[in-house]
Every structure is written in structure tokens, then in C-alpha cells.
Amino acid sequence: MHDIRFIRENPAAFDAGLARRGLAPLSAEILALDEQSRAIKTQLQVGQARRNEASKLIGQAMAAGDKDKAEALKAEVAKLKEDMMWLEVDEQTHSETLQDRLAAIPNLPADDVPEGADEDANVEVSRWGTPRAFDFAPQDHADFGPALGLDFEGGAKLSGARFTALRGQMARLHRALAQFMLDTQTGVNGYEETNPPLLVRDEALFGTGQLPKFAEDLFRTTDGRWLIPTAEVSLTNLVADQIVPLAELPVRLTALTPCFRSEAGSAGRDTRGFIRQHQFEKVELVTICAPDESQAEHARMCAAAEGILQALALPYRKMLLCTGDMGFGARKTWDLEVWLPSQQTYREISSVSNCGDFQARRMNARYRPEGEKQTRFLHTLNGSGLAVGRTLVAVLENYQQADGSVIVPEVLVPYMGGVTVLEPKS
Structure with missing residues (x-):
């Protein structure tokens, strides 16, 4: 607003x-x-x-x-x-x-956001890691994943296109990734673990900017509630209509939740594989802070997301989004894009955005500066730390072996009960 x-x-x-x-x-x-x-x-x-x-x-x-x-x-x-x-x-x-x-008007971009009509005008900020040199032709996860437990047919039979069942060792690897992310964001980066509602009212989605403009991208229940497209909605709205005490700022929250998106605006994109699903899990990061803290918190949040990719030794690049590619509520966004060997390109795995006071105005979320009688609007930030399914895809593709097996990244072995390799079914 x-x-x-x-x-x-x-x-x-x-x-x-x-x-x-x-x-x-x-x-x-x-x-x-x-x-x-x-x-x-x-x-x-x-x-x-x-x-x-x-x-x-x-x-x-x-x-x-x-x-x-x-x-x-x-x-x-x-x-x-x-x-x-x-x-x-x-x-x-x-x-x-x-x-x-x-x-209905999107947020104004920060001064240092590059101008451009679409993703072609995004600016690469940095790269981390070197893509692996394979001694065989790396496969797409959709081709070798079923033998490891990616059950595309089972998911589609139950629910239709863009739903997948994870079975056995694949389900465990997915859980290991999610738990590793959540443990890191809470234990290392200081975000408070939260278990928020997955169903919200209109007001919550209006507050974070999904309504009224993006209703077609959401799933709605028969009693008028909405399935969250991201935990950003639930977490950020925890301070709606509140005056947050200055001593409590910044508020840093994280949650591992299922997310639900109709993907109405992405018809025909990534229809194969596990990259773009109607239901997926994500570890979300949200910060609520005073205006003079938001720039530093933006950098801090992005570093928290990058730390997961670095710990998994997944090559990635950091992109500064241009004005035409930013989300509706963002004033500045960095995207993290992970390397996918089968596509020989980097694909988005996290967006980390500073929304300024745009969402706080819609939610009436305020604080009172020290020594002042009048309240001011807070700043809100959000980012993925990370999208679990896309991270799973990146691990499968970057750690695949010629025989169809997948090496488990070292940091995940304790979460896998000591399992070091995913073996394909014979």
C-alpha cells in the first residue's frame, strides 16, 4: 500500500x-x-x-x-x-x-534496482562454486529419479498433473533437507521456529499483497479460507494490527510448511519433473524490523539462504532482479539460482525481498520510535531458506553417478541415519 x-x-x-x-x-x-x-x-x-x-x-x-x-x-x-x-x-x-x-499499485523499486522489462535485464551479483565436470552425460532428475523413489505416476494418479509422491529413501532425503535447513536457520542464524496456520482469511493475503491481484494463483476452500502459497503470509501477518515494542525488533521468524499454488500464470512451464508443483515444502524466512534496519537485514537474510547452498556444496549465482521481474510487493529482490547440470543453466531456488513499509501499511503493523509519540510503519522482508523440492532436484542432479545412484551430501548424512548413497531399485 x-x-x-x-x-x-x-x-x-x-x-x-x-x-x-x-x-x-x-x-x-x-x-x-x-x-x-x-x-x-x-x-x-x-x-x-x-x-x-x-x-x-x-x-x-x-x-x-x-x-x-x-x-x-x-x-x-x-x-x-x-x-x-x-x-x-x-x-x-x-x-x-x-x-x-x-x-492495486505495486511497490516502488529502490534506487539501486536496475531497470528492465523482464529477467533478461537482471544483473548477476556473484557466483559461488564451480559446476562439476561429469565424465558421463548428466541426466535430468525426471529420468533417473523414479528409480530412487520419485513417484510421478502415483502423485498424478491421486491428484493430477504437478503432484508427486516421494517414497522410501527419496522421502527421507526430502525430510533430511528440510530438517537441515530448519536447524540451520534456527540454531545458526537465529530465526525463531514457528508452526503457523496453513489456512488464512482474505485479510492475511491482502496484507502481504497476494490479494486482490493474484487470486487466480491461489487455492480457496469452500468456506472462504485460502491455502497459503508461502509461509510468508502467515508469518508476516503475526504482527498485523499491532504496535510491536521497539525492544522486540527485529523479529526474525522461520517456518517449514507445505505451500500450495495453482500456477495459473505458468501454463506450459516445467511441466516435467519436480521443479514446479502445486504442493511443495519450503523453509521460509521473515523479518519484521525498523526502517533503518531493513537494508542490513536484507543482506543478512540472503546470507542465511546462501549458507544452505554452500553447506550442500551446490554451485549457485546471486542475481539482482530488475524492475520488470520483481514481485508485486518488493522494492528490492535478490534471487539465488542453483546450477542444474541436465539443463546446463542456473535455476531459481530462493527469492529474498525487502518490501519496505509496503506490506506493513496494508497490515497496519507499526512500532513507536524511542522518544516519539507517533507510531511509524515497520519494514518487512521475506525469503526462502530454501525451497525444499527444488533443493532436492539440485542435490539429485549435482550428486548423480553414472550407475543411477546419488551421493548424499556430507552435511545430510546424520539426518539420513548414516546413509551415504541413494541406490536405484534394480
């Missing part, structure tokens, strides 16, 4: 930010709606003042025995009451129209 006061005072800067997002100027439209709403509020204030004044004069007229004046004043009060009733309806309509318009 955008600050209407900022738009009033900086219309050119607001439009310039939208232009970097590839959007047409909107300040004139927004300010016109704002002016209409403010004008109606002024009429209401004038009417209320006159109504109060006339009500007092009625008593004075009655005390003076001027019945005609008293009746005229009563008629004026009645007319004012009726007029104000309609003005209140009009004001509410204009206010809701303005809020709905503001809610």
Missing part, C-alpha cells in the same frame, strides 16, 4: 517510480480521487459544526419563547442530518475507491 501523503508531496517521484516498473503515470488519477474524498470530508465537518451550532440555538430560541425560530432551526437540523447521511455514504464510497486503487 502506498502513502497518500507521499504522493501528494511527491507526485513526480511517484510517477517516476511507476515508470521504472513499466507503468503509466497515476499520480493525477490518485490525487483527483484523494481531492474528492477530502472535499466530502470537509463538507461533513462543516455540516457537523453547523448542526451542533443549530442544536444549541434551538434551546436558546425555546428559552426566549421564539417558537417560529425554534421550528425553523429544527427543520434545518433535520435537513442537515439527512444531507450528512448521504455525504457519509458518498465519502465512504470515494474512500474505498481510493484505497482499492492504491492497493
Whole structure:
């Protein structure tokens, strides 16, 4: 959500930010709606003042025995009451129209975000690790994974396309990855483990920006609740409508949850394999902090996600997303992309975003700076640390052997009960 006061005072800067997002100027439209709403509020204030004044004069007229004046004043009060009733309806309509318009506009990009229309304009920041030199042609995980327990047919039979069952050693490796991630983010990086609801109301998805714009990408239950597309929704909304004590900031939360996405906007992409599923697990990282902390927290969160990839010895690169590739609520995003040998390219495995006060305004999440009476909006950040399924794919492909087996990364062996190799079924 955008600050209407900022738009009033900086219309050119607001439009310039939208232009970097590839959007047409909107300040004139927004300010016109704002002016209409403010004008109606002024009429209401004038009417209320006159109504109060006339009500007092009625008593004075009655005390003076001027019945005609008293009746005229009563008629004026009645007319004012009726007029104000309609003005209140009009004001509410204009206010809701303005809020709905503001809610549909994406966050403005930070100054250091590169301009561009799509992912081709993203900027590589760094690389870590060297892709493995295979002495055989590396296979796609979708080809050798079924012999290890990736049951694509079973999942599709139960639920349709983009659902997969994990069996035996594959299920255990998936669990090992998730537990290793969660243990690292809590024990090493200081995020508080949380077990949040998977079903949320409209308000929660509005708060983090998925509603109303991205409803088609979500799954909804028959009683009007929504399955979370990411634990970001549940975790961030834990501070909705709150004034968080300054001493408690920054709040750092993590959760391992299933996530559910209809993938309506990705028809035809990654239909094969385990990369893009309707149901998947993810270890999410969320930070709620004061504005002057968010830049440092963004770097800290990205390092926490990178640490998982480094511990697994998976080559990756860090990308700074351009204005045309960032998410709706983000003002700056780094993507981590892991190397997949079968595709000979890097694929996204984590997005780490600083949303500034954009989500906090939608959630009314605030704090009170030391020595100040007025509250301010918090800053929120979120990132994957990591997407478990995509990490599983990366491990399978980077650690595959010529005989179809897969070496278990050293850090996962304790989580695998000492198992060091996944062996294909004969």
C-alpha cells in the first residue's frame, strides 16, 4: 500500500517510480480521487459544526419563547442530518475507491534496482562454486529419479498433473533437507521456529499483497479460507494490527510448511519433473524490523539462504532482479539460482525481498520510535531458506553417478541415519 501523503508531496517521484516498473503515470488519477474524498470530508465537518451550532440555538430560541425560530432551526437540523447521511455514504464510497486503487499499485523499486522489462535485464551479483565436470552425460532428475523413489505416476494418479509422491529413501532425503535447513536457520542464524496456520482469511493475503491481484494463483476452500502459497503470509501477518515494542525488533521468524499454488500464470512451464508443483515444502524466512534496519537485514537474510547452498556444496549465482521481474510487493529482490547440470543453466531456488513499509501499511503493523509519540510503519522482508523440492532436484542432479545412484551430501548424512548413497531399485 502506498502513502497518500507521499504522493501528494511527491507526485513526480511517484510517477517516476511507476515508470521504472513499466507503468503509466497515476499520480493525477490518485490525487483527483484523494481531492474528492477530502472535499466530502470537509463538507461533513462543516455540516457537523453547523448542526451542533443549530442544536444549541434551538434551546436558546425555546428559552426566549421564539417558537417560529425554534421550528425553523429544527427543520434545518433535520435537513442537515439527512444531507450528512448521504455525504457519509458518498465519502465512504470515494474512500474505498481510493484505497482499492492504491492497493492495486505495486511497490516502488529502490534506487539501486536496475531497470528492465523482464529477467533478461537482471544483473548477476556473484557466483559461488564451480559446476562439476561429469565424465558421463548428466541426466535430468525426471529420468533417473523414479528409480530412487520419485513417484510421478502415483502423485498424478491421486491428484493430477504437478503432484508427486516421494517414497522410501527419496522421502527421507526430502525430510533430511528440510530438517537441515530448519536447524540451520534456527540454531545458526537465529530465526525463531514457528508452526503457523496453513489456512488464512482474505485479510492475511491482502496484507502481504497476494490479494486482490493474484487470486487466480491461489487455492480457496469452500468456506472462504485460502491455502497459503508461502509461509510468508502467515508469518508476516503475526504482527498485523499491532504496535510491536521497539525492544522486540527485529523479529526474525522461520517456518517449514507445505505451500500450495495453482500456477495459473505458468501454463506450459516445467511441466516435467519436480521443479514446479502445486504442493511443495519450503523453509521460509521473515523479518519484521525498523526502517533503518531493513537494508542490513536484507543482506543478512540472503546470507542465511546462501549458507544452505554452500553447506550442500551446490554451485549457485546471486542475481539482482530488475524492475520488470520483481514481485508485486518488493522494492528490492535478490534471487539465488542453483546450477542444474541436465539443463546446463542456473535455476531459481530462493527469492529474498525487502518490501519496505509496503506490506506493513496494508497490515497496519507499526512500532513507536524511542522518544516519539507517533507510531511509524515497520519494514518487512521475506525469503526462502530454501525451497525444499527444488533443493532436492539440485542435490539429485549435482550428486548423480553414472550407475543411477546419488551421493548424499556430507552435511545430510546424520539426518539420513548414516546413509551415504541413494541406490536405484534394480
